[in-house]
């Protein structure tokens with residue numbers, strides 16, 4: 001049994017990160033475990049988790065499991081979890097309640113927990129006390145060991161916990177089964193060293209480790225030759241890419257330039273921290289048409305006092321300078337953001353400064369959250385005098401404003417023709433297609449199935465706060 005330890009995961013040592021490039025081979029004894037059995041994966045949280053689940057799927061399929069969308073049909077159930085806010089914990093434990101019921105009827109099913117919640121001591125302790133009927137818990141740093149952990153759990157017939165508190169090496173070549181044939185997530189770095197005071201990520205994902213440029217470029221080139229149209233470069237703080245290289249001077253703007261040269265039609269990147277965003281990056285994005293004019297630039301708060309308490313390293317003014325620089329340099333740039341309301345002791349004045357900066361920036365979209373204390377983070381120790389009711393009321397006021405600007409931003413596209421990568425059918429039904437514009441706006445599109453997988457011109461015929469409707473024009 002290997003338990004998580006928050007104090008350990010907080011430490012940042014000088015230990016060298018090895019890059020393991022061996023071919024991924026699974027022991028023959030593990031390859032048959034899933035024969036005639038089905039797997040079900042539920043993914044919570046960010047794009048990083050979606051990408052990890054694509055590797056979990058590949059690993060389970062290497063073990064001969066096949067996929068099912070219905071958890072009640074599955075022989076193995078894996079919850080790939082997120083730790084960023086308490087409400088995700090509640091959803092995960094709610095799901096585990098339903099699965100417990102299922103296990104009562106089908107005692108042979110295997111149930112596992114993966115992702116960021118596995119890295120939290122409080123979660124694993126709760127599982128050991130109240131969820132002993134589960135089969136395994138696997139951490140984020142050893143996720144490639146899923147087959148071995150499942151094997152252990154089956155042999156042991158009891159709860160197997162394998163969570164490494166310290167980040168390990170970078171393992172290249174872990175298999176992946178991508179969800180889409182047209183757009184792909186590409187990890188460029190793991191972990192985060194920013195330690196914003198409210199955030200659990202530097203503990204659950206470990207210290208920043210950048211993948212080598214040649215490995216990233218190789219992956220993107222393979223995607224191009226497999227017919228992929230779009231890549232999203234992934235990291236918790238992509239602008240800090242390369243800062244951890246000991247002997248290599250190579251940063252995010254170099255990487256963007258080299259990925260652009262692969263000829264992939266669309267490049268996106270998330271998430272950016274305003275602190276590390278350089279002028280060189282803006283210049284490279286401006287010069288290269290295959291880098292999309294879309295920026296997710298979390299501001300978190302409009303109050304300098306709160307930003308300081310959050311440990312964000314920029315203030316209102318420097319954020320605005322960056323924001324305006326991007327808008328000026330890049331025609332049709334869209335900028336979205338993340339905002340937290342109700343950080344400990346946020347006053348009405350502080351909150352008004354947030355509303356005020358939203359008024360000033362008129363964000364094209366924003367993800368808004370009520371602050372959620374995370375055990376072990378510095379902010380969780382700050383005394384908080386705000387009631388949940390006040391926080392909810394602030395969130396509502398903020399959302400009304402955010403929706404107004406999101407809609408205004410969409411309205412500018414009415415009757416315009418914009419490029420959309422058609423990804424497949426929309427949830428709307430009626431053979432409606434869906435895809436995203438270069439500026440990352442979701443569009444429901446009237447078109448033909450032959451357009452799926454292509455970037456086509458779409459005329460916008462109707463707008464909503466969070467999506468657009470359109471129809472394909474002048475495509476083959």
Ligand code: 5AD
Nearest residue numbers: 198199298338339340369370371372
């Ligand atoms: N409480 C609420 N929101 C949080 N986020 C990160 N940590 C917390 C927390 N403890 C939000 C931030 C971040 C986004 C991914 O989640 O806005 O940018």
Ligand code: SF4
Nearest residue numbers: 192194195196199201
């Ligand atoms: Fe968390 Fe992002 Fe701050 Fe890193 S930069 S600590 S992931 S909010």
